[in-house]
Amino acid sequence: MFILKGRFMETTSYKNKEGQTVNQAVIYSDGDGKTYRLSGYNSVNKKPLDPVEIPVTVGVYDGQIYLRVIN
Numbered sequence: 001m002f003i004l005k006g007r008f009m010e011t012t013s014y015k016n017k018e019g020q021t022v023n024q025a026v027i028y029s030d031g032d033g034k035t036y037r038l039s040g041y042n043s044v045n046k047k048p049l050d051p052v053e054i055p056v057t058v059g060v061y062d063g064q065i066y067l068r069v070i071n
Contacts, residue, residue, distance in 0.1 A: 001070060004038075004054045006030045008046040012037065027052060040069040 009026040016022050025043040027036050041054060056067040 002056055002058055004029060004031075004036070004052070004056045004067060006052060008043060008050045008052050009035065009048060011043050011046075027054065036067050038067060038069050040071060 004027060006027045006029040009028055011023055011025055013021050013023045022039055023043075024037040024039050025041040025046070027038060027041075028034075029036060038054065038056070046052070055070040057070060059066050059068070
């Protein structure tokens with residue numbers, strides 16, 4: 001388990017294969033300067049540039065780092 005420290009940027013959404021809308025929080029990481037899109041993070045009361053600390057697990061798939069929110 002790791003803690004992603006950064007800034008909340010915005011909430012985006014997309015439709016998955018079943019046609020359901022999936023909301024994602026876009027987080028700018030203070031550590032490596034990249035943005036990550038996290039599903040499962042409640043960003044209802046967040047404003048742009050609010051500081052966040054999110055517990056995540058880290059994995060690598062096809063040479064790309066991915067993060068998964070721990071609930």
